[in-house]
Amino acid sequence: MESKLVNNLSDAIRAAGLKDGMTVSFHHHLRNGDFILNLVMDEIANLGIRDLTVNASSLFDIHMPLMDHIRNGVVSKLLTDYVSGGIGRYISNGILSTPVEFRSHGTRATDIACGRTPIDVAFIAAPAADCRGNCTGKLGRAACGSMGYAIPDAMYAKKVIVLTDELMPYPLADWAISENFVDYVVKVDEIGDPKGILSGTTRITRDPVGLVMADMAAKVIQASGLLKDGFSFQTGAGGATLAAAASLKKIMLEQQIAGSFALGGITGYLVEMLRSGCFRQLMDVQCFDLDAVKSIREDPRHREIAAAHYAGPGTRGAVVDSLDVVILGATEVDTDFNVNVHTDSSGCLMGGSGGHTDAAAGAKLTMIIAPLVRARLPIVTDRVGCISTPGSSIDVLVTQRGIAVNPGRADLAHALRAAGLPVVDIQELKQKAESITGIPQPVAKGDKVVAHVLGRDSAIQDTVLSLPQE
């Protein structure tokens, strides 16, 4: 058998023909445990290649060495869907001369597929692979479960290099990416640190405010009329949203509601709902914990989906378009229901849409859960520091002090009031918060554009300015 194994990463990069000014890509299923991006960028720097665009589905603090590669000219442009706080601070301080392009996970997939953001060399961190490049996240010491975000990179990049620390006998049966998309395979010592890749278990919040919001969220879903046979659901891994899922599960089991699917990043909690019969199926683009990894490996009802299938915008659509309810977070919501998940209260980048904008656009009921006050600042503002997800996609904001419904959803407001839920005007929520915190000072901003946030149509939706110079 002709193996695609090359001796080392350096040989693979050379064989792939990487040159100055090209674009390389990375996926983020190894999250804050990922060793691959740093390993690759160091090797690229050693080879003297410069002026690269890095298209990374997300960046975490473990990727901080990337900042050095920006400083020394190896990297000149970033495309990403999410940045952690540490990385965000550097970007907000203007480390790049070109604005970062932020996309949603779905828009990233579509823009790669349609050639708007071509990739020259994709680097795929694979927890298990065979010598011809069939690879999976379901096996191996650094198993991450789904590899959904890496699939567009593999399908459309000009060259594809798989890096693995677990070589399996050919053919690896349960591939996420098949060999016909792979040019080279490189064996490395360790692709990542399992502790940084997955939580041991995801936990429901014990915070009383979180529990109040969770209970209210479940009641909103119930009152919306969507909680019936065929119900579909997406939520994140945050403690309060998990608590909302717990409340939902209780209602679904009591009322014997047979949902259809849960979607998105998958936690053990959603796996438990699958097993309890709340859903027929899990559609998984990313596993958040060990239970989810075990489930996607063993349970055929738990399916891996590609980023485009999950959330790609466009006429053919994606699973998000068939979603009933999504529960999402926010750092700020404004009185037009625009949501910020990119910047913190000081205007510093510390997040990104991920699938936020996609799920919000698709779901019949998009709910933001957030405490009325966070870090002594109101959650509701006149204008968010950055429009991550437009207010037109948001139906309802649930806080512990009341529920604000988008004026475009009078039907929903009516249903919630009929169910005895505390519907209030969003202005009222803002005033309540300000009565606690006072009116916050306007955020001082620098004058350099450090990021463009692109909407699902790939057009610029908002712009992030640098932090003020100290």
Next chain:
Amino acid sequence: MESKLVNNLSDAIRAAGLKDGMTVSFHHHLRNGDFILNLVMDEIANLGIRDLTVNASSLFDIHMPLMDHIRNGVVSKLLTDYVSGGIGRYISNGILSTPVEFRSHGTRATDIACGRTPIDVAFIAAPAADCRGNCTGKLGRAACGSMGYAIPDAMYAKKVIVLTDELMPYPLADWAISENFVDYVVKVDEIGDPKGILSGTTRITRDPVGLVMADMAAKVIQASGLLKDGFSFQTGAGGATLAAAASLKKIMLEQQIAGSFALGGITGYLVEMLRSGCFRQLMDVQCFDLDAVKSIREDPRHREIAAAHYAGPGTRGAVVDSLDVVILGATEVDTDFNVNVHTDSSGCLMGGSGGHTDAAAGAKLTMIIAPLVRARLPIVTDRVGCISTPGSSIDVLVTQRGIAVNPGRADLAHALRAAGLPVVDIQELKQKAESITGIPQPVAKGDKVVAHVLGRDSAIQDTVLSLPQE
């Protein structure tokens, strides 16, 4: 949920924007039970659309109405990998003004993917689908198992229409093609006739000549040194090749040889070998019988693969490139080991490469099994009527009267002789046959080029002339 269901096929064709001169595509998993190609072409004709190119992975006698659409100008060009005898006769009689382009299954996939043969509208016959286009061949009354050949069409066509007679609740979990590739879904009464789609069971030959060849074939494999742990294997559904697989199974079980995978079109016989531990895995691009369909639906070791993964030529390669042994058939073999599977002894088209050329190019040992004499004509000739698979890809010809080894494989000839097998010169086989049949008359040919047979590099490898005019 926004459904992609359209009222009827006519609306779907119009919505897809099909116009004169465009290309439509079809896949052949429903084989001689397929109703879809005729249904679609009739509707296209009704709509007055003309001058189309039809790219069909294979054509069967059930598709004979296509000849009318050629006559009346609806269809002006054909691309295919295989034609049955009835269709072949029309083509050989010169029904088309442009030569048919024959490719292998792998080359078809690659040429679609790289844009060499773009598809405007792909029509996918799906035994089960949901209203958003997720679809599978594993379920439904016309279940065909794998849909591997349809995957390039779905991935790369400008518009994709799924036709099904079995609408499933959304989301259909075990999709072969996912909704993000599908534009429209059409519900039809019946996509096909199960009796024409699958054999009930595939059977081992009882013909004594076939059994002698099968036994010899198994001994050749054993003597080749390839039959050891990790062994991989492809064969067709013919009675003699199945008998060879039976002999092989016996040896593998006796000697406790743990193979890796069997590949290609899958029969119940290969499923039985999987279950017996002869292989770890089946890689299935097309199911030939009911047992194979049941197995691909239920056994995670039995995996559906896309046509490109199966056999796509190119630098990234495909599973065929890792194949140890393939057993293939032939209508003729010449003294340079070139194989014809396109035309019969009178020069009339009645077949095509399918995966023949791909598997032959990839396998370490490519074996042709054929009886020395067929229909009172020698199997070995000076020059085959059509080079379907070049002799450089063929290692050995097994007949009931001796084994001819390609002169380029002196190592193999040596190994076979050492094992006491009757290795003879291919000229000697030819003479033996001619001593029985006499020297056949040269085949009379017409002067019109009716087909180009393309090699795995997409260049013209051979040309088929029309039958002589009567």
